[in-house]
Amino acid sequence: xxxxxxxxxxxxxxxxxxxxxxxxxxxxxxxxxxxxxxxxxxxxxxxxxxxxxxxxxxxxxxxxxxxxxxxxxxxxxxxxxxxxxxxxxxxxxxxxxxxxxxxxxxxxxxxxxxxxxxxxxxxxxxxxxxxxxxxxxxxxxxxxxxxxxxxxxxxxxxxxxxxxxxxxxxxxxxxxxxxxxxxxxxxxxxxxxxxxxxxxxxxxxxxxxxxxxxxxxxxxxxxxxxxxxxxxxxxxxxxxxxxxxxxxxxxxxxxxxxxxxxxxxxx
Amino acid sequence: xxxxxxxxxxxxxxxxxxxxxxxxxxxxxxxxxxxxxxxxxxxxxxxxxxxxxxxxxxxxxxxxxxxxxxxxxxxxxxxxxxxxxxxxxxxxxxxxxxxxxxxxxxxxxxxxxxxxxxxxxxxxxxxxxxxxxxxxxxxxxxxxxxxxxxxxxxxxxxxxxxxxxxxxxxxxxxxxxxxxxxxxxxxxxxxxxxxxxxxxxxxxxxxxxxxxxxxxxxxxxxxxxxxxxxxxxxxxxxxxxxxxxxxxxxxxxxxxxxxxxxxxxxxxxxxxxxxxxxxxxxxxxxxxxxxxxxxxxxxxxxxxxxxxxxxxxxxxxxxxxxxxxxxxxxxxxxxxxxxxxxxxxx
Numbered sequence: 001x002x003x004x005x006x007x008x009x010x011x012x013x014x015x016x017x018x019x020x021x022x023x024x025x026x027x028x029x030x031x032x033x034x035x036x037x038x039x040x041x042x043x044x045x046x047x048x049x050x051x052x053x054x055x056x057x058x059x060x061x062x063x064x065x066x067x068x069x070x071x072x073x074x075x076x077x078x079x080x081x082x083x084x085x086x087x088x089x090x091x092x093x094x095x096x097x098x099x100x101x102x103x104x105x106x107x108x109x110x111x112x113x114x115x116x117x118x119x120x121x122x123x124x125x126x127x128x129x130x131x132x133x134x135x136x137x138x139x140x141x142x143x144x145x146x147x148x149x150x151x152x153x154x155x156x157x158x159x160x161x162x163x164x165x166x167x168x169x170x171x172x173x174x175x176x177x178x179x180x181x182x183x184x185x186x187x188x189x190x191x192x193x194x195x196x197x198x199x200x201x202x203x204x205x206x207x208x209x210x211x212x213x214x215x216x217x218x219x220x221x222x223x224x225x226x227x228x229x230x231x232x233x234x235x236x237x238x239x240x241x242x243x244x245x246x247x248x249x250x251x252x253x254x255x256x257x258x259x260x261x262x263x264x265x266x267x
Numbered sequence: 268x269x270x271x272x273x274x275x276x277x278x279x280x281x282x283x284x285x286x287x288x289x290x291x292x293x294x295x296x297x298x299x300x301x302x303x304x305x306x307x308x309x310x311x312x313x314x315x316x317x318x319x320x321x322x323x324x325x326x327x328x329x330x331x332x333x334x335x336x337x338x339x340x341x342x343x344x345x346x347x348x349x350x351x352x353x354x355x356x357x358x359x360x361x362x363x364x365x366x367x368x369x370x371x372x373x374x375x376x377x378x379x380x381x382x383x384x385x386x387x388x389x390x391x392x393x394x395x396x397x398x399x400x401x402x403x404x405x406x407x408x409x410x411x412x413x414x415x416x417x418x419x420x421x422x423x424x425x426x427x428x429x430x431x432x433x434x435x436x437x438x439x440x441x442x443x444x445x446x447x448x449x450x451x452x453x454x455x456x457x458x459x460x461x462x463x464x465x466x467x468x469x470x471x472x473x474x475x476x477x478x479x480x481x482x483x484x485x486x487x488x489x490x491x492x493x494x495x496x497x498x499x500x501x502x503x504x505x506x507x508x509x510x511x512x513x514x515x516x517x518x519x520x521x522x523x524x525x526x527x528x529x530x531x532x533x534x535x536x537x538x539x540x541x542x543x544x545x546x547x548x549x550x551x552x553x554x555x556x557x558x559x560x561x562x563x564x565x566x567x568x569x570x571x572x573x574x575x576x577x578x579x580x581x582x583x584x585x586x587x588x589x590x591x592x593x594x595x596x597x598x599x600x601x602x603x604x605x606x607x608x609x610x611x612x613x
Contacts, residue, residue: 044289044341045606128611135610161602204602232610250610252602 001067001095003031006060010089010104012241014080015219016051021073022212023047028124031093032066039127047209048127048248057242060090069093069100070122076102079115132248137226137234139166139201142194143187145217145237148174148225151185152210158183161252162210165202166227193222201227204252213237213247220245269442270502272513276443279481282473283454285340288436290606292563293337293454294426296440297346297415298396301404303441304329305394312383313374313390318581326400327407327581331573333458334411335591339598345435345563346408346415347422348401353550355504356421362506367392403576410573412566416557424448424554434563437476444502446479447494447551453477488520494551495526498544499537505547508537568595 007013016038020027023042030037037052055061079102083089086107093100102115151174155162158178165173171192174185189195217223219240226234230253237245308325309315315325337344352360374389408415418425426438427450437452438445445453455475483490496516501507511519519537523529526544529537570592577583 041607043284043286045608046289046604048607131612132607132610160597206604232607248607250605250607252604254602 001065002093003063003067004060004090004092005031005036005058005063006088006090007241008059008088008107009241010080010083010087011085012053012219012239012243013089014083015215016245017073017077017080019212019215020049021077022215023049023209025074026070026072026120026122028122029069029071030066031063031068033063036061039129041127042209046206046250047212048129048132048246050129050246051243052245053239053243059088067093067095070120070124071100071117072120075117079117082113082115132232135228135231135234137201137228137231138198139227140194140196140224141166141172141192142222142224143172143192145220145223147185147187147191148210148223149214149217152207152214154183154185156207160207161204162207163202163204164225164227164233165200166197167200168197194224201229203227203229203231203233205233205249206252209249216245216247269440269444270447270497270500272443272446272496272500275486275513275517276477276482279477279485281476283476284474285336285342287476288340288342288454288474290341290343290604291436292343292345292434293437293439293457294345294347294416294429294435295457296422296426296438296442296445297348297404297408298422299440299442300333300346301326301330301396301400302394304333305396306391309387309390311387312378313387315390315394322581323400324581324583326396326404327577328583330404330407331411331577331588332591334408334413335595336458338411338595341604343565344413344439345429346405346413347426347429348405348415348417349422350417350419350555350557353420353504353555355546355550359503359506367395407573407576410569410576412568414561414563414565416560416563419557420555421448421550423450424551424556426450428554428556428558442503443477444497446477446482447490447497447502448554449479449490449551451479453479486517488517491548491552492520492525494548495529496520497551498526498539498547499529502547504550505543508539510536568592570596 020038020040024040027038027040033055035052035054036058037050039048039050041048080089083104084106087104088107090103090105091100092103099116099118102117103112105112152162155174155176158176158181161176163175165175169189171186171188173187176183213235216237220237221240222238224236230251232251233249235247237247239245304326305315305323308329315323316328318324334344370389370392374386377383377385377389405415416425416429423438423440423442423445426435426440427445427448429435430438430451431449437454438450439454439457441455443453453476455477457474479490483493496513498505499508499511499516499519500513519529519534520526523532523534527541530539530541530544573592574588577588578585
């Protein structure tokens with residue numbers, strides 16, 4: 001098992017690792033001959049992140065056999081933060097070493113810095129994502145991720161929840177209510193890049209978890225959001241240099257909806 | 268207190284955080300928790316918190332803030348109160364009472380000498396829980412909307428049963444005796460919400476999680492054999508055999524297969540009446556359990572009643588209590604966060 005991944009622009013990887021590190025301590029990088037993927041769920045099992053970048057989107061990609069490496073994200077984040085904006089970044093792994101190497105090279109120079117990071121022996125749970133991926137959403141729209149960033153920051157003034165509502169033939173409303181007042185952020189259809197909205201759907205989502213994706217918005221130009229009442233929010237980011245990032249966030253619901261017999265699983 | 272098997276447990280225990288317990292129902296050994304508060308929540312010289320009338324209030328302070336912490340983390344606590352202690356436990360309780368009385372004398376001596384460190388040490392050993400304190404604790408818990416169950420006898424056996432029945436996910440207690448009662452999942456140090464990022468430094472008071480089946484598998488013994496080890500090491504019901512610790516007990520039980528054989532084979536230094544052994548085993552294997560208890564419901568918080576109890580009756584600082592309650596109000600008025608688990612299933 002070995003692999004080499006190289007990106008001329010380190011921005012994407014930095015943004016993703018920073019986001020991941022804010023929700024989970026450790027994760028596994030999975031590298032196959034076709035693509036690079038990371039799946040991670042926070043310990044309270046509220047949000048789930050799945051990143052995949054195809055081989056062709058890398059500037060150099062060598063992998064002959066599926067490899068998995070467990071990493072401490074906090075440490076990886078610290079290392080990647082040492083990368084300047086115009087540095088290229090290369091990650092190398094060789095089975096005989098129990099570590100990965102991260103090589104940064106300044107654009108147009110031969111100046112290279114190499115960092116190594118010990119692997120972790122972690123037992124990552126297989127996330128049963130299939131049913132989640134198969135949920136049929138009644139409302140889907142593509143927006144400029146900056147809109148969502150604005151809405152998150154607006155909502156924070158009032159509460160810890162962002163409400164989302166989409167109405168067929170009308171558009172979307174982000175809102176938040178608190179003791180001091182409320183805010184409404186309305187987007188009519190012409191503001192949306194693509195829409196597929198039938199009926200009315202709404203959901204309430206925790207800002208704490210939504211904020212985790214703020215970093216991502218700067219490395220993506222389109223955001224596809226799928227909404228279904230009292231279901232997880234599904235967001236799909238098309239990354240600038242290629243690649244997809246899925247983010248699922250469990251909703252907040254009225255207490256009465258709470259099913260009494262759940263949450264008995266082992267963590 | 269309880270059986271001392273910390274080193275054996277060390278191999279299988281896991282450090283977890285409040286996040287891992289998100290939306291889980293945890294049956295908490297109430298007496299065990301309240302005793303801790305009485306021991307820990309004290310002033311520098313060892314005096315517990317008191318209201319203007321001189322009533323001790325350390326337990327209320329502890330329960331109040333700890334429970335808020337649980338609610339804020341979306342954990343669903345259930346407090347389990349002990350009922351009547353068994354005959355064997357009464358003996359232990361008598362012994363402990365003696366120790367407490369001795370400690371009290373030493374505490375007063377130290378206080379007179381103004382040796383606060385010593386005074387505090389002995390003061391922590393004098394904690395007594397009277398029926399008024401228990402009633403006040405139950406009131407506070409109820410006002411906070413948290414269900415409580417009154418066990419017929421040991422709270423730990425009741426919790427173990429509730430976990431088995433699926434009414435609770437885990438038992439929380441400092442005592443490993445819970446494992447002997449068959450509690451499949453045990454949580455210890457159920458207090459600190461360790462923030463996510465702790466790596467290089469070891470935090471000693473991590474929340475500890477032990478799975479009984481993993482523990483038994485790892486040792487290669489049955490629960491009955493673990494109880495046999497308990498007889499040798501000592502539990503809340505029997506002092507054990509002097510000079511036999513956890514490792515020796517494991518060795519003996521593996522060699523002789525059962526506590527009865529150990530006694531029959533006349534292993535040196537071990538003389539216990541088989542009747543006593545049977546009584547102890549009976550406590551753990553056939554405990555007095557309340558099988559019918561009210562449905563567990565997490566009610567709305569009664570803010571006014573809490574303020575009345577804490578501020579008016581027991582003179583806690585009005586601003587502190589109100590600030591803490593404000594945190595709950597914020598949580599209370601908002602919708603409940605669910606986890607993704609329910610969407611994995613269908």
